[in-house]
Amino acid sequence: MSEKLRYLTSGESHGKALFCILEGVPSNLLISANDINNDLSRRQRGYGRGGRMKIESDTAKIFSGVRHGKTIGSPITIMIENKDWQNWQDIMSSQLTVDSSQLKAVTCPRPGHADIAGAIKYDAHDIRNILERSSARETAARVAAGAVARKFLSEFDIKILSYVTEIGGIKVHSSSRISRDTVHSSEEKFLEIFEKAEKSDVRCPDKNAEKKIMDKINKAMSKGDTLGGVFEIVAAGVPVGLGSYSQWDRRLNARLAYAIMSIQAIKGIEIGLGFEMSRKFGSEVMDEIFYSPPPSPPPSRGRVRVGGCYGFYRKTNNAGGIEGGISNGMPIVLRASMKPIPTLRTPLSSVDIVSKKTFKASYERSDVCAVPAASVIGEAMTALVIADAFLEKFGGDSMEEVKRNYEGYLEHVRKF
Numbered sequence: 001m002s003e004k005l006r007y008l009t010s011g012e013s014h015g016k017a018l019f020c021i022l023e024g025v026p027s028n029l030l031i032s033a034n035d036i037n038n039d040l041s042r043r044q045r046g047y048g049r050g051g052r053m054k055i056e057s058d059t060a061k062i063f064s065g066v067r068h069g070k071t072i073g074s075p076i077t078i079m080i081e082n083k084d085w086q087n088w089q090d091i092m093s094s095q096l097t098v099d100s101s102q103l104k105a106v107t108c109p110r111p112g113h114a115d116i117a118g119a120i121k122y123d124a125h126d127i128r129n130i131l132e133r134s135s136a137r138e139t140a141a142r143v144a145a146g147a148v149a150r151k152f153l154s155e156f157d158i159k160i161l162s163y164v165t166e167i168g169g170i171k172v173h174s175s176s177r178i179s180r181d182t183v184h185s186s187e188e189k190f191l192e193i194f195e196k197a198e199k200s201d202v203r204c205p206d207k208n209a210e211k212k213i214m215d216k217i218n219k220a221m222s223k224g225d226t227l228g229g230v231f232e233i234v235a236a237g238v239p240v241g242l243g244s245y246s247q248w249d250r251r252l253n254a255r256l257a258y259a260i261m262s263i264q265a266i267k268g269i270e271i272g273l274g275f276e277m278s279r280k281f282g283s284e285v286m287d288e289i290f291y292s293p294p295p296s297p298p299p300s301r302g303r304v305r306v307g308g309c310y311g312f313y314r315k316t317n318n319a320g321g322i323e324g325g326i327s328n329g330m331p332i333v334l335r336a337s338m339k340p341i342p343t344l345r346t347p348l349s350s351v352d353i354v355s356k357k358t359f360k361a362s363y364e365r366s367d368v369c370a371v372p373a374a375s376v377i378g379e380a381m382t383a384l385v386i387a388d389a390f391l392e393k394f395g396g397d398s399m400e401e402v403k404r405n406y407e408g409y410l411e412h413v414r415k416f
């Protein structure tokens with residue numbers, strides 16, 4: 001793990017605010033709160049989200065690291081206020097002024113949440129102490145950090161996009177997917193799929209599947225139940241050579257898996273053809289290597305995006321853009337599966353942590369389905385990992401220095 005780009009988040013779900021401190025962003029990157037707010041608002045969308053998203057309109061306040069619209073190389077501090085704090089001031093007060101015996105403790109852990117393991121671990125007799133931080137609300141702060149990483153990567157024509165491939169077992173039709181046969185197709189095809197996803201209430205580029213998914217979410221909603229699903233992320237324009245096989249924790253696939261698996265409710269990740277690869281002959285899945293002399297003069301940087309690294313190219317992308325833990329110049333493709341949200345309006349059986357009697361789990365307001373939001377969070381985590389690996393290879397203290405280093409490397413790749 002290189003950690004050229006480091007970040008921490010803090011804040012409770014119903015506390016005053018969420019924070020993120022991001023360190024390692026070079027100076028002279030143009031950034032504004034609007035760049036961050038766009039992603040914050042994308043994270044809030046999606047059919048099946050709960051009442052909280054109607055209360056919040058997440059916006060970033062930049063407290064440090066940016067001056068007159070440009071980074072200055074010092075840690076960037078971002079705050080996102082919780083509007084709902086108004087309704088939780090006593091319950092979430094940091095002061096002893098509130099009589100805690102008057103506050104109703106949460107004592108029935110929800111199966112599938114961090115509640116019971118967290119309560120035992122932190123010796124908490126009110127599960128609120130656990131659920132406030134384990135809540136996926138924390139991801140708003142990560143999306144803010146990811147938005148800065150995305151802005152940095154955009155300076156090098158690297159785009160990170162995502163869409164939902166299935167919810168509740170209803171899958172997007174193969175013609176609306178990019179991960180298999182069409183993965184090496186033109187940038188236009190990528191963008192078309194993502195534009196459709198962006199307009200969809202469930203980030204699904206296939207209208208037919210979208211309708212079925214929304215019907216299924218309605219069904220879950222009326223039953224007091226929840227749904228999970230799968231989303232796919234594509235990082236296009238990543239140059240050959242990020243990450244390394246030389247040490248286990250430098251492998252780019254491992255770094256991505258770590259970051260994606262850290263998102264609340266994520267239970268699995270695949271890169272490229274993923275699990276499907278294990279069911280095929282080797283000859284069917286390796287991406288054969290071809291060569292055509294690099295065009296002269298060199299194409300604009302954007303052209304590196306699809307099809308590999310100038311002269312060398314592939315016709316398939318079963319590897320998902322990573323071989324031997326190193327980016328190979330093809331788009332990086334990964335999928336993650338999200339379990340259904342564990343907070344159920346019709347709760348499952350649980351045991352009260354105080355009385356030890358069987359009860360129904362506590363119900364906390366929550367979402368019916370948050371897969372579209374997880375997809376946006378996945379983009380942020382991917383952006384942070386790729387920006388970190390990019391800085392490890394081309395690192396510099398200013399954007400100008402990083403750009404010089406990158407241009408020099410592209411020249412090397414072109415001549416290789």
Ligand code: EPS
Nearest residue numbers: 013050052134135136137341365366367
């Ligand atoms: C979330 C905010 C939370 C939940 C959800 C994600 O708000 P509240 O708890 O006030 O309803 O909607 O949290 C969970 C899914 C979870 O498991 O905790 C958000 O901002 O994304």
